[in-house]
Amino acid sequence: MTEAEIRWKLRSGRWQRPMRGVLVTHSGPITNIQMTWAAVESIGVGAVLGGASAASFDCLRGFDGGPVVVLVDAARHVARRLGVIIRRSRHLGSDDVYPRRLPRRLPRRLPRRLPRRLPRRLPPRTRLPRSVVDIANWAQDEDDARAVLAAAVQQRLVTVAELHRVVERRGSLHRNTLIIDTLSDLGDGAHSVAEILYRKIENHYGLPAAQRQKRIDADGNRYHLDIWYETWQVWVEIDGGHHREARQWWNELARQNAGVLQDRLILRFPVHLLRTQPERVADQVATTLRQRGWKPNL
Template identity: 40%
Template sequence: MVDAASWARTDDQARAVVAAAFQQRLVAIRGVEEVLGRLTRIPRRRLITQTARDAAGGAHSLAEIDLGRLCHAHGLPQPARQVVRRDASGRRRYLDARYEQWGVHIDIDGSQHFDPRHAWADMRRQNDLWINGDRVLRFPTWAVRHSPAAVAAQLRAALLSAGWRPSLEDLGKKRPS
């Protein structure tokens, strides 16, 4: 995985390789850090290290990694990632990101979510959450990457509405316009 990421054509391709390896449970952070400790001069070493740490923290896609960075940049708390829950029929489901304390969920939709069957499954899952009183925010991958201020504004509004109050440290962070 480290070699493939260092040889990738672009940084995004390198990040995708790392995220996919963690998503498929092919690697663990300790092993990756051990390899990176031996390979001190590989291309993209810093990028691979940061992406591996993000992925080990629960982010399973580039968009989920981008969401974590967006939250940090905009003074928002970090959500839990890939939270396991049971749906109405008892099956295990994973939420992309969740703020348990405030009942706010974030779904990041890639292109597969626009297939009608996949969209209907997403809607049913979202309805189950809404029925229980939780807030669900959905963003396309594109918006997380290319319109982070708009995503952050909606996320901030949902968190504030749910009772979150920023700390003094959060208020001091610069928010891009």
């Protein structure tokens, strides 16, 4: 086609140009996948999706949405694109990037970025472990950084070892200490941000170390206890958003009742209390443990 023909297609509305150097050859709404392709192709060779934009194609739940994030080599100068966040990196080798790849498996509910029928080709992007570490490193606050690391492991999309390898390759990061500490906690069995926060309360206020996600048999069923002090038979339960679902709520009540019948003393805290009033949580747990015979090291 000649340039005149292309200009006519654009003027008449038959085609669209969402970004410099990219043409969409239809007049209908531009899909999210088309916009991510447009961002990558507009920036050119070596550009890849990163962070949440990349992770959404690998089925990470709860972190999709927002502007398209594109990674380029640190030496490149790239002009701004509307609706695109451009980040630079010195580490974009084959260990961190795969060019075109379909998701390993599809979740029951696809992220909002993905249509029900996936195209045969998806944009080049960072591998999921790299994407997760980048999201944590770029997060607005520390809780968000911990949340994405815990979510990726909890959803069984990545392992702690895979995330550790990314951090080692990257070298010093903006949130290097927080990421390493969080991965250490996750590797020890803390599978949620709430449990990580509780571990910090234990360390700061001198509480004994509890078992995490302890499996017990009670009332003919098998349960997991969030925080379990076996010596003193004290169980600490941390309530997050998932406890609001009716079926989950009843399961929690049945589990709690079974624990009471076996002489387990149960304390329950909302997750926000661990963030906002850690001293109150520590005081109540310490008082309960002392009532059951714990003697703190003075």
